[in-house]
Structures are given as C-alpha cells and as structure tokens.
Amino acid sequence: MSPASPIVVLDSGLGGLTVVRELRNSLPHEDILYFGDTARLPYGSKTALTVGGFVKQIINYLLPFDPKHVVIACNTATALALPQVRSAFPGLSISGVVEPGAKAAIVAAGAKQVPTIGIIATEATVKSKAYERAIHRRRNHARIVLRPTPLLVPMIEEGRHPGDPLVRLAIEQYLKSMLQHGIDVLVLGCTHYPVFKDVIQKMVGGSVVVIDSARQCADDIAARLKGANLLRSAESAPGDARDVINQGTLRCFVTDDPDRFQRLAPRFVGVEIAPPTWVSPDELYGPTRGGDGWRLNVPA
C-alpha cells in the first residue's frame, strides 16, 4: 500500500456518492473505487448479520486493488457492522460515517452543556443506537431526539426533487415532533439526505445547524490519510502535466443495473460518471458456481 493506492468507498446504492463528491472536492488527486450494492439495497431495513455479511463480501472483492483506506459510506452499514468488519480485516484502515457526524454535531452544539441533538436516519440506524453512543461518549448530558425517516431514500431514488409537495409533506411529518423538542442541531444520518439538505434547512429554520454526514466523513478521511502520510500529492508529476496527470480517477462497481446507476449518479456526485462495472452478487459469494452461474439440482 502506498500514497498511489486507491480509496474504497462503499454503500448500498447511490447515497455514498455524496461522500465521493466531498472527497473529490477536498482530495482531488486521489483515485476512488466506489462500490454500490444495488442488487441488495436498501440496507436500512435489514439486520446487522445480513448487512455485515454484505459489507465483508464487498471489501473482500476489492482487496486485490490494495486500497489504502476503506470508507463505509452508509450510515446503516456503519451503525450495524463497523466493529465486525474491522475485526474481519485487521490489517486494513476502515472508517465509517457515524463518528464524524457525531463529532461535528458536538462541535456545532458549542458550549451548551445540555444541547438537544436531532438525528434523522433509516430504521436500522435508529435501532442500532450508534449515534446515541457516539454522541454521549463526547457529551454525556446531550439530549437526543431520533426519528426514522424510511421514505426519504426511496423518494430520492425515484428522482423526486426537493420542491415536490410529497417530499415537503414527508419531511414536515418526520420533523414535526422533532421541532417541538426545540433542537439545536440536526444530523442528516444517511448519506442520501444531503440531496434534500436545502429544503430541510429551510424547514428547521436558520438557528438549527444541519450536519451533513457526507461532508464530515470526507474531512475525517483527509485527516486520517494525512496522519498516515498516505495523501497523494500533486508534486509527484512533473511541470505542466501535473494537474492533468494527477487528477484522481473515479471507478464505480455495482451489483445491478449499471445504466440506471450511471443515469442517477450525477445527482449525488455532481458530475457525469463513466459506465460502472457490473459485479454479479454471485461473484461475491465465491468461485464455486455451477455452469450457468446458479446452483441447480434439476436436470437441464
């Protein structure tokens, strides 16, 4: 592993691309491998055993690329599986999105001894209590108001825009009880949600700080790589060719429908992407398939 090694970013689908967008802004020279597990998304309604297994398979598949860092750019997968994934790959630097988001929430809460922090996330992330733990480790007396918001991901995946009346009504319903609690900070605890950040900010009002976990996650990775002397610098190419040669690349892998992924990706990452590589979920389970790729006991 060297500074030239890629950063792996993985997610259940498109949401993690908001982390890629932030990474490309702050670390434009880095090569990024993105894996979207679109055949098995969403992770948000599934268990730790299942999601942990999926993530381990994906990392295993990408190990031959010798990544210098792996980011689980999915709040659900981070909340449910980060410790089990880390212990499965002891030599690998792996981070998630929950800790950076929790840290930023505490910074935003400022000097307030008992801040009220709201968090919206998937059902699985809420149930995991990962954010409560991460926040209470930093400020014991913080009041935490959690709300699962399971329709936001399918609304974003459907391509709905923030101005859609259905989107506004859903966000209003989800935030209503939260606003009655008088929150100081609102954490967008899912990497899909930054797509609706502006309408959410408007709805909670200017006095509430809205934390975008994608942004915080990218800052966290930059600090880790710098600390490990693994940042790829612009200096390694000579003269005028420097900027062109050292512009980092983005390569995407998906487990289903590369066309759909390529079509929807710009909304999340902010630029057009090259056609993704398709990886059959079958491939993730290992090399011992039958002739047609499926284990069939019936006569052909």
Next chain:
Amino acid sequence: MSPASPIVVLDSGLGGLTVVRELRNSLPHEDILYFGDTARLPYGSKTALTVGGFVKQIINYLLPFDPKHVVIACNTATALALPQVRSAFPGLSISGVVEPGAKAAIVAAGAKQVPTIGIIATEATVKSKAYERAIHRRRNHARIVLRPTPLLVPMIEEGRHPGDPLVRLAIEQYLKSMLQHGIDVLVLGCTHYPVFKDVIQKMVGGSVVVIDSARQCADDIAARLKGANLLRSAESAPGDARDVINQGTLRCFVTDDPDRFQRLAPRFVGVEIAPPTWVSPDELYGPTRGGDGWRLNVPA
C-alpha cells in the same frame, strides 16, 4: 408429488402474503410454504438477470419439500423472470400473478372493443411490458395506461395506513394522469397494493373496476390444481376431526429479520403467523462457505 404436497408461494417480502390470504380463503385445506426474500428486497428496481437468479435460488432451496405448485406471488419477479424460471425447472408447475390479473382486466372490461386499462406497478414491472403483452394477447385494441408507483411499497412496509395524508397525496399524484385518460379498469399490478385497495377505489370512483392481482392469482391456482387432480380435500380425515386435521398449515421462511416479518405479516395475511424460519442468503448460494459463513481471504 401428491394432493398432500404443499403449495409454495414466494415473494421479495411481505406483499405475496396477500396471495396467501386469498389462497387460505378459497383453499383452506392446503399447506402453504411462504418464502419472503427480505434480505434482498425490493425486487422492483432490479434487473431480470438479478431477480431471475434470486427466484431460482429460492425454488431450488424449497424443492426438497416436493411442492405441487409454485406461485411467484410478486408482479416484478413474474414480469421479469417467469419464462427463465420455468425453463430452469421443467418438471415443476409454476405460475405467476401477471396473467391472472390481465385476464381479469379483460373480463371486467366487458364487451367494450377498445377499453382503457390502467395499471399501477413497480418500475421494473412497468418496464418489462409484461402486462401490455398479456392484455394485448386477449384484446388487441385495448388502450393501456401504465404508471410506475415506486413509493407505495415502502409506504406499506413502513406501516402507513390508507388514511395517512402522505399516502393519499402519493396516490393522487400517481393516479392523476391516469384519470385524465378515462380508464375503465385499474389493475393493482403489485401484490402489496391490495392493502390500499379501498382508498384507491374511492379515488378512481365507482365506475372503474379495480382488479386485485392477489385475488385473481389465487383463483388461477385453484383452477390449475383442480385440473391436475391435486386439490387436497376435507374428505381424507375421518368424522369430527376432519375440520381440525385438515386445516392447512402456513410455514414462512425469510432471508432477514424474522421478528419484523412476523410483526407486520397480519396486515397482509389477515391472521397472526408462527415465527418464520430464517434462511441466510448465504445458504441459497450453496454449501461451499468458509468456516464463519463468509469467504474471507484475510488471516483471522
């Protein structure tokens, strides 16, 4: 295979239980094995290759129970994969939900030569054109208005009730253009949708016939089993014990979170269910796993 063999009903999640409810009403003596692929749901945004592979794995897993019939109780899986699944299991009687729904739509259209038939379904079902083909085979000149309605499944899975303002607004948005076309019949082209049937019927008005594909599918299975002399009759048990002994059983298998499935199931099937059996997706891929169930190349 005999009349005592079970009927297999499979789906991506909970929706296919609406078919089970209808089957239990019309064929109360039958044993039913239900498989909900909750680790990999939803199927509605995925491709034929992926969904077809999932369905073949599930049938393969259930073959040892010697089913007398397999129902793909999921419009997406039927639309994308029925032919490939049938040819993978040539000895097995397999049916889906699209043909019965299309047939019922034509019956409901009555003598009208050019009826207008509306269909709401998942993105994948709409794209597959399976309903168009099935309807045009029966009435060449029928006008068809298709509308993908991808938020209805997550709304139902979230446990939202038909009276929820968000549900009403979503259905209104989805049906608006359809009503402008002046439809005669509306097909609920997803086995989840019967949960919202009443509010949909109210919104389209009494003159539009709403076709519930779950109901039609159950009628179709009853006719197939009768034709093959495979119906299980109440007569095979003696005297007063008849009703008790011959009450068919329902056994459920899921690939993720049996508790959640058991909690939400009554909404679809109309009765409480026994705890489902958990089947790891790993098991579906075959017996060649590593010691901890995952293929890991890293040292432990």
